[in-house]
Amino acid sequence: MSAQISTQAVSIDLQDRSYAIAIGAPLIDNPDTFAGLPKASAALVVSNTTVAPLYAATLQAALAPHYAAVHLVVLPDGEAFKTWQTLNLIFDALLAHHCDRKTVLFALGGGVVGDMTGFAAASYMRGVPFVQVPTTLLAQVDSSVGGKTGINHPLGKNMVGAFYQPQRVVCDLSTLHTLPSREVSAGLAEIIKYGPIADMAFLDWLEGHLGALRTHDLSALAHAVRRSCEIKAHVVAQDEREGGLRAILNFGHTFGHAIEAGMGYGQWLHGEAVGCGMVMAAHLSQRLGLVDTAFVARLTRLVQGAGLPTVGPVLDAHDNAGRYLDLMRVDKKAEGGDIRFVLIDGPGKACVRGAPDVLVRQVIDACCSTQA
């Protein structure tokens, strides 16, 4: 952790649920990073088998001055474990340690750890405070911010959960040094997303800095994480519980969730499915006359340049489009069985709307291959 990046703060304005996102390197080794959180006699660090050996001891040492006891629970790693059974390991640890309703939880890991720790915090004794300490690029730019928590159900992703805001988000960029390149690419998918839906200047910048981001350049990462968090904070502040606007952050996710569920959770990384899903959603936008083919080609190039798949998997050899449609009908945005897509309504602007099945089928047929 020799390289340093001075700490920047992005704030997310949600009245009495407001909080700060600290972005810098290093952060998790410093007790000051965790000053001013709610007082408690105990903290519980929740991590997984991959991240805990790398960073749990460092974080526990930084928390030690603040809490009389700092416990640790280590979960199995991966989307396939984002289940009630794994969530229950957190409750087991809390109860085994006699943790009371003031106990602060710290989510140390990627999106799966963050989503499950947040839901455990929302539910343990009907709510205890928690802090997000994301160690993957995807979690730093997206899943740790905004209070969406939950677990998967065999019939749908993130179907059980809560809107529950953390007390603070701590994005330590130095933890990204240990991130495998496949995970860096997955994180880039959620970064790229912010361009077409909200900020084409950011998309321009990304086209010039993909290489730097993929080789862990700290300055480039700092800018990408900060700008992503700013856009997300701005959207979430206007629509915390996804009554409308917030759904635009799900660009690429309707097709993406179908890929994840159809392949079996954990086969494709969430970011990989979202990357491919954005390409499919761009194609659908084009077929609806909302953007031109040049825009689709530009976005496809960027997704490909990030090291992400741009061709969808065949989920059913007999009726692939039908299988995608079935899976998309259980999306949380669906209403009365009608799928709602996040589409690009001209560069830098998103809309949420339905689309004729026949057009959706054409997009799926054009975008999928058994070679994927």
Place this chain on the structure above:
Amino acid sequence: MSAQISTQAVSIDLQDRSYAIAIGAPLIDNPDTFAGLPKASAALVVSNTTVAPLYAATLQAALAPHYAAVHLVVLPDGEAFKTWQTLNLIFDALLAHHCDRKTVLFALGGGVVGDMTGFAAASYMRGVPFVQVPTTLLAQVDSSVGGKTGINHPLGKNMVGAFYQPQRVVCDLSTLHTLPSREVSAGLAEIIKYGPIADMAFLDWLEGHLGALRTHDLSALAHAVRRSCEIKAHVVAQDEREGGLRAILNFGHTFGHAIEAGMGYGQWLHGEAVGCGMVMAAHLSQRLGLVDTAFVARLTRLVQGAGLPTVGPVLDAHDNAGRYLDLMRVDKKAEGGDIRFVLIDGPGKACVRGAPDVLVRQVIDACCSTQA
């Protein structure tokens, strides 16, 4: 359902989460009872194997004019089934029926059905609306009001859940006609509770009407349910998330939860454990000099007159008091391992405070018997 009681309404004031409690007989057979709820294409009635055969068809018929589809899921009956496995049956049903995030859930049953349906509503797609239709006296006067939802963990009662308010509470007094007398007594425990903590005039009234209540007199039930809901609504409006005051509603519950957990969930009914727990808490209040022995005797007589146990079970033949203390340390009110008791601080007034272990042990020794 020939006997009628005109409908009364108690409102609970929680800003944008405010709602009404309708009390009358009959109610669940009338579509008007359910007018004005959030619009949705589907409703899901959640009930159990005891209540569903009696009232599910009636409720479904009354809901039919409001929703294109009214589904039903029937859970196993009893506190022993207040688990994640049972909760998951609700999610399974919601997903099998492709229920979207506007679907309205209706909890038709007692406290267990209400707590689980509320938690399912809080968590399904991160929150859908729900309505409480309590069919037990205990649920009508206590558990259906105030938004406490959740499930049990093997190591503690209601350890996993959410504060999540219903859209409406419908207390149909005519459903109490089918309630077994043991369940009526259990409900009376939560009614009696409101006297010592808030309203001694109500305690006077109860002493004169126990017989009428135990024989299902509709006028007496209407008064008891309304007054109980009024007191609970008043307390919850001041402290929705139990930062302080709301804890007084847990009078009798600290000892009671230890009895329930120690005996195994479902052996003692929740109301039976609370009845006995109130007697124990009154004894502790007396030993701390907060009330006199005449008050303890009066409360004990009333609990006994309601058909409830007043002597606690022996949970451990070798160190019974130690076992109670261990179980009470996982109570949600405990802080840093210190048990917090709801005590009577003079008739009609409650306080929340700790007590020396030695005094608590004396109370347990004096109040428990293997004959219980």
